[in-house]
Amino acid sequence: MKDLRQDGYCVLENALPDEIAQSLLAEVTSSNIDYRQANIGRAQDHQLNQSIRSDAIKWINKESPAETLWVEQMENLRLELNKQLFLGLFSYESHFAHYPIGAFYKTHLDAFHGQANRMLSTVYYLNPEWPENAGGELVIYNPENHQEEIIRVQPKLGTLVIFLSEEFPHQVLPATRPRQSIAGWFRVNNSSHNKIDPPE
Ligand SMILES: O=C(O)CCC(=O)C(=O)O
Ligand SMILES: [Fe+2]
Known part of the structure; x- marks a missing residue:
């Protein structure tokens, strides 16, 4: 949490x-x-270029006991983040993601300045075995210099990454084995131009 703030x-x-x-x-x-297939996702998906990702997804909606446990955990995290960082996070949405061998997600931002209501991105990994040389890392770049890598994360079971959605360009490198994760976004309730988003 301290790192997230700093x-x-x-x-x-x-x-x-x-x-x-x-x-x-x-x-x-x-x-x-x-x-x-992720690129035929829902309308809120702010993806302009659909060729940048080749994963497959399933939105999480408390449809199983595991989904319910996950949603509860992230609700606790939302409240904790609001308490400690005063972020005013309003809701959370997330999906399972499956990257088949060779799949990728090229460098992108999860939200755009000004119009975004995605404030914090989360990625939680579900790969019990992940050899160093298997690829599939999440690469996060410096917001001030998009060429400069600031961290590479192995998608190992239990690791959770949290970052500011509007600030950090990031990508998923292709892997030599299937890669499983849950990607999610804490949102703020951003209403503008008569449009309430998220919808009520
Ligand atoms: O799986 C990851 O490491 C990141 C996924 C991602 O960037 C996204 O779904 O927006
Ligand atoms: Fe992303």
């Missing part, structure tokens, strides 16, 4: 209780998840 991002290993990590891992290995 640097705008943080990386937490073993971020959630073990039984919750295990239950989410069981969920993604059960192959019960109905993944869809």
Whole structure:
């Protein structure tokens, strides 16, 4: 949390209780998840260029006990962040993401200055084995200099990354094995031009 306040991002290993990590891992290995190509996502997806990502996703909606545990954890985190950092986070949305071998997500921002209501991005990884040379790292770049890498994160089970959605360009490198995660966004309630977003 201190790092998040100072640097705008943080990386937490073993971020959630073990039984919750295990239950989410069981969920993604059960192959019960109905993944869809991410680039035909919903209207709020601010993706301009659909060729930049090749993952498949499933939005989380408390449809299983594991999803419910996840949503509860992130609700606790939302309240904690609001208490400690005064962020006024209003809601949270998240999806499972499956990156098949070779899949990627090229450098992008999760929100755009001015119009954004995504304030904080989270990524939680669900890969129990991840060799150093398997690729698939999340690479985060300096907001002041988009060429400069500031951190590379291995997508290991239990690691949670949090960063300011409007500030940090980032990408997912292709991997030599399938890669599982949950990507999510804490939102602020941003109303403008008669449009209330998120909708009520
Ligand atoms: O899986 C990751 O490491 C990051 C995913 C991402 O950037 C996104 O879904 O917007
Ligand atoms: Fe992203």
